[in-house]
Amino acid sequence: MSKGSKTTPSRRQFLSGAAVAGAGLAVAGTARAAGDPLITEVQSWARGLGDGVDATPYGLPIKYETDVIRRNVPWLTADSISSVNFTPIHALDGTITPQGCAFERHHSGAIELAKDDYRLMINGLVETPLVFTYADLERFPRVNHVYFLECAANTGMEWAGAQLNGAQFTHGMIHNMEYSGVPLKTLLEEAGYDTAAKWIYVEGADASSNGRSIPMDKALDDVLVAFKANGEALRKEHGYPVRLVVPGWEGNLWVKWLRRIEVTDAPVESREETSKYTDTLDDGTSRKWTWVMDAKSIITSPSPQAPIQHGPGPMVITGLAWSGRGAITRVDVSKDGGKNWEPARLAKPGERMALTRFYLDTIWDGQEMLLQARAMDETGYVQPTKAQLREVRGENSIYHNNCIQTWWVQEQGQVENVEVS
Amino acid sequence: MSKGSKTTPSRRQFLSGAAVAGAGLAVAGTARAAGDPLITEVQSWARGLGDGVDATPYGLPIKYETDVIRRNVPWLTADSISSVNFTPIHALDGTITPQGCAFERHHSGAIELAKDDYRLMINGLVETPLVFTYADLERFPRVNHVYFLECAANTGMEWAGAQLNGAQFTHGMIHNMEYSGVPLKTLLEEAGYDTAAKWIYVEGADASSNGRSIPMDKALDDVLVAFKANGEALRKEHGYPVRLVVPGWEGNLWVKWLRRIEVTDAPVESREETSKYTDTLDDGTSRKWTWVMDAKSIITSPSPQAPIQHGPGPMVITGLAWSGRGAITRVDVSKDGGKNWEPARLAKPGERMALTRFYLDTIWDGQEMLLQARAMDETGYVQPTKAQLREVRGENSIYHNNCIQTWWVQEQGQVENVEVS
Numbered sequence: 027m028s029k030g031s032k033t034t035p036s037r038r039q040f041l042s043g044a045a046v047a048g049a050g051l052a053v054a055g056t057a058r059a060a061g062d063p064l065i066t067e068v069q070s071w072a073r074g075l076g077d078g079v080d081a082t083p084y085g086l087p088i089k090y091e092t093d094v095i096r097r098n099v100p101w102l103t104a105d106s107i108s109s110v111n112f113t114p115i116h117a118l119d120g121t122i123t124p125q126g127c128a129f130e131r132h133h134s135g136a137i138e139l140a141k142d143d144y145r146l147m148i149n150g151l152v153e154t155p156l157v158f159t160y161a162d163l164e165r166f167p168r169v170n171h172v173y174f175l176e177c178a179a180n181t182g183m184e185w186a187g188a189q190l191n192g193a194q195f196t197h198g199m200i201h202n203m204e205y206s207g208v209p210l211k212t213l214l215e216e217a218g219y220d221t222a223a224k225w226i227y228v229e230g231a232d233a234s235s236n237g238r239s240i241p242m243d244k245a246l247d248d249v250l251v252a253f254k255a256n257g258e259a260l261r262k263e264h265g266y267p268v269r270l271v272v273p274g275w276e277g278n279l280w281v282k283w284l285r286r287i288e289v290t291d292a293p294v295e296s297r298e299e300t301s302k303y304t305d306t307l308d309d310g311t312s313r314k315w316t317w318v319m320d321a322k323s324i325i326t327s328p329s330p331q332a333p334i335q336h337g338p339g340p341m342v343i344t345g346l347a348w349s350g351r352g353a354i355t356r357v358d359v360s361k362d363g364g365k366n367w368e369p370a371r372l373a374k375p376g377e378r379m380a381l382t383r384f385y386l387d388t389i390w391d392g393q394e395m396l397l398q399a400r401a402m403d404e405t406g407y408v409q410p411t412k413a414q415l416r417e418v419r420g421e422n423s424i425y426h427n428n429c430i431q432t433w434w435v436q437e438q439g440q441v442e443n444v445e446v447s
Numbered sequence: 448m449s450k451g452s453k454t455t456p457s458r459r460q461f462l463s464g465a466a467v468a469g470a471g472l473a474v475a476g477t478a479r480a481a482g483d484p485l486i487t488e489v490q491s492w493a494r495g496l497g498d499g500v501d502a503t504p505y506g507l508p509i510k511y512e513t514d515v516i517r518r519n520v521p522w523l524t525a526d527s528i529s530s531v532n533f534t535p536i537h538a539l540d541g542t543i544t545p546q547g548c549a550f551e552r553h554h555s556g557a558i559e560l561a562k563d564d565y566r567l568m569i570n571g572l573v574e575t576p577l578v579f580t581y582a583d584l585e586r587f588p589r590v591n592h593v594y595f596l597e598c599a600a601n602t603g604m605e606w607a608g609a610q611l612n613g614a615q616f617t618h619g620m621i622h623n624m625e626y627s628g629v630p631l632k633t634l635l636e637e638a639g640y641d642t643a644a645k646w647i648y649v650e651g652a653d654a655s656s657n658g659r660s661i662p663m664d665k666a667l668d669d670v671l672v673a674f675k676a677n678g679e680a681l682r683k684e685h686g687y688p689v690r691l692v693v694p695g696w697e698g699n700l701w702v703k704w705l706r707r708i709e710v711t712d713a714p715v716e717s718r719e720e721t722s723k724y725t726d727t728l729d730d731g732t733s734r735k736w737t738w739v740m741d742a743k744s745i746i747t748s749p750s751p752q753a754p755i756q757h758g759p760g761p762m763v764i765t766g767l768a769w770s771g772r773g774a775i776t777r778v779d780v781s782k783d784g785g786k787n788w789e790p791a792r793l794a795k796p797g798e799r800m801a802l803t804r805f806y807l808d809t810i811w812d813g814q815e816m817l818l819q820a821r822a823m824d825e826t827g828y829v830q831p832t833k834a835q836l837r838e839v840r841g842e843n844s845i846y847h848n849n850c851i852q853t854w855w856v857q858e859q860g861q862v863e864n865v866e867v868s
Contacts, residue, residue: 064566065578071704072654076556078528079684083516084508085547088683090561095504107499118678119627120591122543126506127679135497140511145485157486165761167808170541170794206540233493256677257539258548262509263500283492340586373591387588 086126093117096127099195102183107135110177112198115324115346116331121172121202121373121381125261128201131177131277133234133298136263139283144267146213146251150227150289153218160267163251166208166216171250171273172380174348176200176319178276178303181431182424185416188432188443193329196431196443197322200348202381205271207252210245214289223289227296228270231285238279239293240272244317248273251284274350274379275317276425278303308420319350321409322428323357323384323401334439338392343370347382349403354382356402363396363432363446364411370399378404395435396446412445507547514538517548520616523604528556531598533619536745536767537752542593542623542794542802546682549622552598553703554655554719557684560704565688567634567672571648571710574639581688584672587629587637592671592694593801595769597621597740599697599724602852603845606837609853609864614750617852617864618743621769623802626692628673631666635710644710648717649691652706659700660714661693665738669694672705695771695800696738697846699724729841740771742830743849744778744805744822755860759813764791768803770824775803777823784817784853784867785832791820799825816856817867833866 087094096111103109113129123129130136141160149155180199183189190196214226219242226245229237240249250271253260260266265282272279278298293299293315304312325345328334334341347354354376358367370384384399401409412429419426434444508515517532524530534550544550551557562581570576601620604610611617635647640663647666650658661670671692674681681687686703693700699719714720714736725733746766749755755762768775775797779788791805805820822830833850840847855865 062566062578064564065568069564069652071558071560072652072656074556074654075528076553076558076653077684078530078556079517079519079532079551079553080529081557082547082682082684083518083532085517085549085682085684086507087505087680088559088687090559090687091680094679096500096506097504098500107496108501109499111500111504117680119589119675120625120678122625122677124545124677124679126503126547128506130500132497132500135495135499136502137492137497138509138511139492143485143490145483147486157483161757165757165763167763167792167806168540170804204541204543231490231493232497233495235493254540256543256545257541258515258545259508259512259538261503261506263498263503263506266509266511336582336586342586342588371588383591385588 094127096129097194099190109133110199112194113201114194115198115200115326116193116329118326119344119383121346121383122256123201123203125203125255125258125264128203128264129175129177129199130263131199132232132263132282133236134232137232137283138262139231139267141267146268146284147286148213148217148289149286151220151223151291152214152289156217158213160253163208163253163268166212168206168208169250170204170206172202172204172377173271173273174200174202174379174381175277175280176348178278178316178425181427181429185421185423185427188445191443192331193324193326194331197324199277203255204257205250205252206254207250207271210249210251210287213251214245219289223291225290225293227288227290227294228281228284229286230265230281231283235285236278236281236298237294237296238281238298239290239296240279244272244275274319276303276319279317303425305419305423305425308422316426319348320426320428321347321349321351321354321401321403321407323347323399323409324431325359325397325399325433328397328435328439328441329433330441330443333441334390334435338390341388341390343386343388343397345384345399347384347399347401348380349401349407350379351407352404353378354401355404357382357384358400359386360398360400361395364398364430367400376404392437394437396444397433397435398430400430413447515548517550518615520611530554531620533615534622535615536619536621536747537614537750539747540765540804542767542804543677544622544624546624546676546679546685549624549685550596550598550620551684552620552698553653553684554657555653558653558704559683560652560688562688567689567705568707569634569638569710570707572641572644572712573710577638579634581674584629584674584689587633589627589629590671591625591627593623593625593798594692594694595621595623595800595802596698596701597769599699599737599846602848602850606842606844606848609866612864613752614745614747615752618745620698624676625678626671626673627675628671628692631670631672631708634672635666640710644712646711646714648709648711648715649702649705650707651686651702652704656706657699657702657719658715658717659702659719660711660717661700665693665696695740697724697740700738724846726840726844726846729843737847740769741847741849742768742770742772742775742822742824742828744768744820744830745852746780746818746820746854749818749856749860749862750854751862751864754862755811755856759811762809762811764807764809764818766805766820768805768820768822769801770822770828771800772828773825774799775822776825778803778805779821780807781819781821782816785819785851788821797825813858815858817865818854818856819851821851834868
């Protein structure tokens with residue numbers, strides 16, 4: 027009988043490579059089929075009834091996945107409570123981050139604030155100071171967008187050298203969710219903002235208040251007053267019931283438990299934008315107002331927490347890329363520490379200020395690799411090497427490290443965080 | 448000082464309406480600001496520390512949202528265990544459904560099957576019968592797509608009349624997730640399928656096996672062998688570790704705990720496609736192979752479980768639309784039971800075989816409404832009225848009811864499921 031041959035040349039090219047292992051799979055498969063009780067015997071789970079749906083009115087991951095959780099690095103912050111954790115990006119695929127394992131950071135703990143107790147004040151240079159209840163906000167036109175949130179300190183421990191041995195810890199201060207909310211522009215227009223006003227000052231209802239200044243142009247552009255993420259209410263740790271969404275800009279501006287927006291003619295120069303969240307350079311001076319998260323990428327698998335667990339042959343190298351300046355247009359992958367590059371496949375065309383999943387479908391020869399990914403965005407910006415970044419920024423900052431990451435894949439498949447000169 | 452005036456005519460037109468309530472809000476706001484301790488006094492949650500991040504390595508919804516869960520209708524199925532539940536679509540926004548509250552249905556319970564115990568066999572009309580382990584599957588090129596899954600029986604209780612009083616129960620047998628997996632075409636090519644083969648037969652590892660026949664053309668088109676949903680592993684109740692994804696086609700074809708794919712020259716005519724999942728017509732004959740889910744829409748808010756809780760003035764009417772034949776291109780909303788229609792705003796351009804969120808930003812006059820939504824897809828198909836559907840399908844079937852739904856909004860804002868002649 028004639029065999030399927032609907033493959034494109036490129037697919038055939040890949041499968042000709044895969045066929046080697048494919049045959050291997052087939053042989054192993056045959057052996058399995060003959061001698062593998064998991065195939066030849068009726069298993070316990072096929073004999074009786076499983077759980078009814080009432081067992082999980084709200085489901086959690088299956089017990090076999092209990093290691094796929096947010097993790098903390100206790101020594102990272104000096105707070106009296108653990109105040110930062112990391113998304114297990116090494117174990118995820120696609121682009122959406124479930125709220126339950128999505129990176130979160132706070133400055134005085136995640137508070138419990140009921141919708142009925144929620145108030146949002148808009149004051150300052152406005153015609154009519156307003157206070158909105160949660161129910162008020164639901165009466166304004168709202169929009170949905172998938173946006174990434176990245177902490178300014180993501181990868182911040184890597185400036186001086188390779189330190190944290192896992193993608194979750196080097197690059198996990200990020201999440202990507204579908205946010206639903208009211209454009210801030212709509213609420214500012216409702217209050218009648220002074221067109222001479224150049225800034226807004228936003229603060230949260232928690233003890234830290236985490237006040238930040240944002241230029242009016244950004245506030246009127248794409249900032250959202252959001253109350254849903256991935257379809258459902260914000261989780262407590264993500265700012266229930268209302269948070270600010272500031273697309274492409276550093277996460278600390280995305281104020282949680284949003285309480286007040288003051289329209290001003292100048293920035294407040296708050297603690298969080300002077301002693302914190304400014305980038306100290308080699309000469310001791312600091313860059314300020316470094317809000318935008320530049321283009322960046324990370325290979326999530328293989329990585330130290332996700333080693334290669336098979337022999338030579340077909341494998342998938344995958345990771346994430348993003349840019350605060352727009353859409354990702356291209357990602358290249360190197361297996362030799364940056365000497366040679368090959369273009370990765372983007373799962374979908376890049377979306378503005380959202381994570382893009384990339385894949386390199388390749389053949390592993392079983393030898394060592396120095397894996398790197400390099401992102402490019404629609405502005406033409408190219409993700410820099412660590413050397414290039416150090417040249418202009420030095421090593422004093424913990425913020426805005428978007429350099430190319432290197433994973434050393436060893437012959438047995440283990441992976442380590444390393445630097446290449 | 449000059450006031451913000453960057454509004455488009457349409458936005459201004461809306462705000463002129465909103466301004467009435469806006470002024471109302473302002474007045475109330477002023478009153479609140481003066482006398483509302485939630486604004487004038489420092490609250491308990493602003494005095495001390497909230498929870499540290501270690502409190503939620505994997506987060507759940509906040510305690511105030513415990514009513515936003517999947518719900519069962521015990522009398523709906525005769526099974527010895529509860530076998531179906533419904534997504535709380537009345538309480539969600541955006542388009543993504545979190546796995547934890549996403550509709551699920553099974554025929555012999557949700558089983559626990561570890562990745563190490565997982566095997567997928569491809570046999571029948573193939574050159575080389577193969578057995579894949581979970582690790583094998585991860586070595587093939589994979590893709591990501593957001594797709595809706597709708598049960599053929601969704602809205603099935605409404606054929607004879609308005610029965611279930613809530614969008615969750617009339618239209619909640621649906622979810623919309625970002626699936627990651629290997630195209631089935633790739634695995635069939637690996638086994639070398641016979642081009643004379645016209646069907647595949649797929650079955651699961653649970654006791655029911657839920658075997659279904661699928662035409663080869665669909666199998667080679669867009670069907671996925673998926674292992675991730677919304678970025679993370681499939682939940683137990685969604686088929687962990689591997690399920691089939693059959694875009695746009697009825698949910699029972701999306702076999703969970705996928706065990707075997709047999710390439711055949713004819714359909715198997717299994718129980719699930721003869722005595723079940725065929726549509727009985729008025730004359731007692733049955734439509735079979737009714738796989739595609741036709742264009743459909745539902746207003747999720749206001750709805751019986753989400754009544755209007757404010758007086759006349761600005762309000763947002765919102766809902767979901769989808770089509771198994773492609774992208775949603777337009778949704779119209781009627782307030783008078785279908786006499787007059789106005790176009791709704793699509794949150795994003797429709798995506799093929801995925802949920803589309805629509806909004807109607809409008810002014811409520813405080814009077815009764817008979818709310819309806821009507822979806823159109825890229826093929827030009829228009830969602831039918833219940834009368835039109837009954838005319839061709841009668842009332843004997845419980846499957847493929849995609850008719851226009853009517854919600855009766857009463858003067859106090861309560862909403863009821865009704866029919867209009």
